[in-house]
Amino acid sequence: MEESMEEEEMLSYEAMMDDQNHNNWEAAADNFRQPPPPPPPLPLPPSSSIQDPGREAPGGQLLAMPVGSVDGKDPKEGLPLGPPPLPEPNGVIMMLKSCDTAAAVTKAASAPTPSSTININTSTSKFLMNVITIEDYKSTYWPKLDGAIDQLLTQSPGDYIPISYEQIYSCVYKCVCQQHSEQMYSDLIKKITSHLERVSKELQASPPDLYIERFNIALGQYMGALQSIVPLFIYMNKFYIETKLNRDLKDDLIKLFTEHVAEKHIYSLMPLLLEAQSTPFQVTPSTMANIVKGLYTLRPEWVQMAPTLFSKFIPNILPPAVESELSEYAAQDQKLQRELIQNGFTRGDQSRKRAGDELAYNSQSACAGSRGYR
Known part of the structure; x- marks a missing residue:
């Protein structure tokens, strides 16, 4: 009889513990799924409560403690007053919470900040605009x-x-x-x-x-x-x-x-340029000079087509004058002067020139004009 009674008591105790564990699991799961509501405000103390004159509330009000309490603790259990503590979740719930927390931290760290995103987009748009x-x-x-x-x-x-x-x-x-x-x-x-x-x-x-x-x-x-x-x-x-x-x-x-x-x-x-050269002032000297110098700039080898023409506007085109050809240079200069006179150009007042100077002057001017300056 005693053994049978002990077995029944053991079975009932185990059933009670199973129900209690089951309830604790459900409560912990519910707490994990949904955050607990804020604790209700403390009720006003009863009329028999004693006020501690040494402690004041933040608003200047005195904190009230029930009779028989010591330093705000229940004299029976020695615990601080306030809402009852939430049930602690078991290891599975803690593992789930830690996983979710780590994922949230990783996601927040990997996400770019708004300022950096704006700067990148702005610099890219400016580059594309240019x-x-x-x-x-x-x-x-x-x-x-x-x-x-x-x-x-x-x-x-x-x-x-x-x-x-x-x-x-x-x-x-x-x-x-x-x-x-x-x-x-x-x-x-x-x-x-x-x-x-x-x-x-x-x-x-x-x-x-x-x-x-x-x-x-x-x-x-x-x-x-x-x-x-x-x-x-x-x-x-x-x-x-x-x-x-x-x-x-x-x-x-x-x-x-x-x-x-x-x-x-x-x-x-x-x-046309050679013909204009033989007829003085048929073309203005400035025009002749511009064309001859321009042609020489474009292609210097064109000098070989009319060396005498180029030598009148570009120095050092012809070889230097030699003494044996002075008479020829003088004849060319006299011919040019006669052509100028025929076309209406006068030589000016020649009364002050001495006899014999004209030939020497013509020879020197012809050398300078025909062979260039060195």
Whole structure:
């Protein structure tokens, strides 16, 4: 009988403990799923409570303690007053909590801060805004350069051109920085080549009496334009033509005029220049000097076509004078003077010149004029 009673008591005790463990597990799980509500405010103390005069509440009110309490603790259990403590979760719940906490910390650490994201997007957008695509170059930048080059190539000496050199210089600089130098150089060569071909056709249609003068205008206009075009494209010249092509922009542009204008007209121009030389003042001396010096700049070997003509405007073209040819030089000078007199030019007052000085003067002037100065 005693053994059977002990077995029943043991079974009932185990059942009670199972129920209690089950309830504790459910309570802990519920606490993990949902945060516990805040503890309710403490009830007002009963009328039999004793106030501790040495302790005050934050608002200046005295804290009340129940009768029989010691230092705010229950005299029976010695625990501080307040809401009952929450049940502690077992090891499984703690493991789940720790995993979630670690994941949250990792996610917060890996997420970029708003300030860094804004800075990256801003810098990227600024960089993309400064990019010049090939479409932008063709539609925006090259048309500005094209219009400015047109005005520079067609201006007359001394004319004012209403263009912004700073704006054109800035366009060239930006295109060079955006790796459009090759395209810009190709467009510039095509543009100037087209202009020179048009100039050549106009010269071919000129009558002989205007041919020399119009050639002089075309040559002077083009050389004057180069004085503005070359500085405007200085960045392209420095960072593309000189670096990659091993050439110079001014030399390339002068070569274009030589190939498309001068070479096509030199054999028509030279006979007219020699004829004008034999007839004094048929062409103004300034025009003759500009053309002869210009041709020598374009291609020095053209001197061999008319050495005497080039020697009148460019020093050291002919070999130095020799004494055996002084009489020939004097005869040439006298011939020139007679031609000038026939065309209405007088020699001025010769009454003060002594007899015999004229031959010596003519010989010296002929040597200086025919053989150049050394």
